[in-house]
Amino acid sequence: MELERILIVENDVSDRDKMVEAVTSMGHKCLVARDGLDALELLVTNRVDLIISSINLPGMDGLALMSRVLEVMPETAFIMIAGYGRDYSYEKVIGAGAGDFIKKPFTTQEFKNKLKRVLSQRRLEEENRRLLKAQASLNERLATILAMATDLTSELDVDRLFQLIIGKVTEAMAAERTSLYVIDWDNEEIWTKVAEQVEQIRLPLGEGISGRVAKTGETINIPDAWDLPYFNRDFDRRHNFRTRSVLCLPIRNQQGGTIGVIQVINKKGGEIFALEDEALLKSLSAQVGIALENSLLHEELKLSFDSSIRALSATVDARHPLTAGHSQRVTEYALMIGEELNLSEDDLEVLKYAALLHDIGKIGIRDEVLLKNGSFTSEERREMNTHPEKTKKILENFHFPRSLNRVPETAAHHHEKVNGEGYPDGLTGDEMNLGSKILAAADVFDALTSRRDYPKYCNGEKMDCEPMPLERAVNILKKDAGSHFDVDVVEAFLRCLPRALLHYRGNHFPEEYVDQMLRQLAPDRLP
Ligand SMILES: [Fe+2]
Numbered sequence: 035m036e037l038e039r040i041l042i043v044e045n046d047v048s049d050r051d052k053m054v055e056a057v058t059s060m061g062h063k064c065l066v067a068r069d070g071l072d073a074l075e076l077l078v079t080n081r082v083d084l085i086i087s088s089i090n091l092p093g094m095d096g097l098a099l100m101s102r103v104l105e106v107m108p109e110t111a112f113i114m115i116a117g118y119g120r121d122y123s124y125e126k127v128i129g130a131g132a133g134d135f136i137k138k139p140f141t142t143q144e145f146k147n148k149l150k151r152v153l154s155q156r157r158l159e160e161e162n163r164r165l166l167k168a169q170a171s172l173n174e175r176l177a178t179i180l181a182m183a184t185d186l187t188s189e190l191d192v193d194r195l196f197q198l199i200i201g202k203v204t205e206a207m208a209a210e211r212t213s214l215y216v217i218d219w220d221n222e223e224i225w226t227k228v229a230e231q232v233e234q235i236r237l238p239l240g241e242g243i244s245g246r247v248a249k250t251g252e253t254i255n256i257p258d259a260w261d262l263p264y265f266n267r268d269f270d271r272r273h274n275f276r277t278r279s280v281l282c283l284p285i286r287n288q289q290g291g292t293i294g295v296i297q298v299i300n301k302k303g304g305e306i307f308a309l310e311d312e313a314l315l316k317s318l319s320a321q322v323g324i325a326l327e328n329s330l331l332h333e334e335l336k337l338s339f340d341s342s343i344r345a346l347s348a349t350v351d352a353r354h355p356l357t358a359g360h361s362q363r364v365t366e367y368a369l370m371i372g373e374e375l376n377l378s379e380d381d382l383e384v385l386k387y388a389a390l391l392h393d394i395g396k397i398g399i400r401d402e403v404l405l406k407n408g409s410f411t412s413e414e415r416r417e418m419n420t421h422p423e424k425t426k427k428i429l430e431n432f433h434f435p436r437s438l439n440r441v442p443e444t445a446a447h448h449h450e451k452v453n454g455e456g457y458p459d460g461l462t463g464d465e466m467n468l469g470s471k472i473l474a475a476a477d478v479f480d481a482l483t484s485r486r487d488y489p490k491y492c493n494g495e496k497m498d499c500e501p502m503p504l505e506r507a508v509n510i511l512k513k514d515a516g517s518h519f520d521v522d523v524v525e526a527f528l529r530c531l532p533r534a535l536l537h538y539r540g541n542h543f544p545e546e547y548v549d550q551m552l553r554q555l556a557p558d559r560l561p
Pocket residue numbers: 392393421448449477
């Protein structure tokens with residue numbers, strides 16, 4: 035056990051020598067002061083466990099010294115010594131904070147016994163304080179882990195989960211930075227997402243600290259990363275950052291497989307990550323593992339759902355070479371309008387799938403009608419106009435997740451008009467949902483600006499089958515706002531039109547066609 039440091043404050047030389055001898059013979063380190071001020075000066079630069087002080091001292095007396103010391107160092111133990119013939123009550127001295135009290139004259143044995151008792155009492159108190167502190171830090175750690183588990187498991191979106199984990203772990207670990215990587219075992223890479231950046235960052239497995247932890251599953255805890263030969267200092271140089279302490283751990287799924295890596299950088303206060311930090315990060319990374327795996331599975335399901343719907347949508351468009359890409363473009367336009375109108379993420383998802391599938395009912399239209407090169411007879415027009423109802427019937431047989439249950443209705447009303455003259459239900463603007471109104475505008479705009487087999491009509495005038503000049507298509511949207519189209523939707527569409535045109539410049543739209551329009555609409559956005 036570490037031996038105690040003891041300060042003896044005594045003015046009387048012979049008593050002082052007697053005590054110093056006893057203390058050193060017991061193996062303790064001994065400091066000596068002649069009076070209270072001398073003692074206080076020594077305490078500025080020296081830490082002591084016990085002060086043995088005479089009460090009668092020149093200037094500041096022993097009781098005043100004890101009160102001054104306990105104010106700033108309440109853990110210091112005291113033994114007070116009363117002078118020859120002086121009468122101090124035991125209660126008064128103990129009540130003032132002393133651990134024990136001796137009256138002069140005393141024998142060396144009596145002194146040693148008191149010393150032993152006070153020191154063992156102090157050790158007990160010290161141990162209690164240490165245990166209480168450990169208990170408090172354990173409670174704090176448990177609370178952090180529990181709070182993190184609750185927060186993380188309710189977040190399924192991978193992008194948001196990444197940011198959530200990074201924020202929570204940085205705070206809980208009192209670090210400057212946190213990096214989170216997911217392992218792509220197929221491509222032998224680790225990848226991460228950085229806030230505000232759409233692109234993933236990918237690094238080879240085995241490279242650098244995180245790559246190494248991903249590959250081997252080991253834990254790396256190092257005071258200074260620059261001491262590691264495999265640490266890449268380029269990132270620090272490029273970002274004017276200095277990586278010092280690093281703690282990096284593997285993240286495992288419930289089956290024990292390594293799925294990612296978490297790395298905390300630079301313990302705040304210039305310290306290193308202690309064993310206690312390692313234990314905390316291990317507990318946190320178990321929560322991270324569960325949340326991350328859930329969200330990755332959810333993402334995979336979403337991707338597979340999305341790609342099936344897109345494939346289905348493209349199949350419908352592909353029945354006619356001239357409509358190829360129509361649903362995809364309507365989706366792009368609809369989403370741009372939806373974002374412009376600040377639709378929620380859920381509403382944008384409904385809009386996306388309704389747009390991709392709005393013409394799926396055309397599957398049920400006979401080839402003679404669907405593929406006809408020329409104007410429709412009224413019979414053929416009637417058949418063609420049944421496609422929104424067919425869309426609704428087909429989509430009602432889909433099992434959409436609850437958040438997407440408005441897709442069939444939204445898609446089925448893409449040919450309704452706000453004045454109630456559309457089909458199939460003749461709904462008015464008040465009865466249509468916003469998604470259907472957006473689809474109506476996006477759908478007509480794409481039909482007008484794409485090549486078709488049948489001629490287009492404008493103000494009763496029969497036009498050719500070529501894409502209508504953009505300016506004319508825009509004028510139709512403007513003119514029909516309030517009768518065919520919703521006014522707010524048209525205004526939002528016109529605001530994001532430059533973006534829509536640039537998206538398809540040189541792809542669906544010839545460059546010259548787009549540039550001519552941009553010159554009028556937004557000259558500053560010309561490429
Ligand atoms: Fe349609």
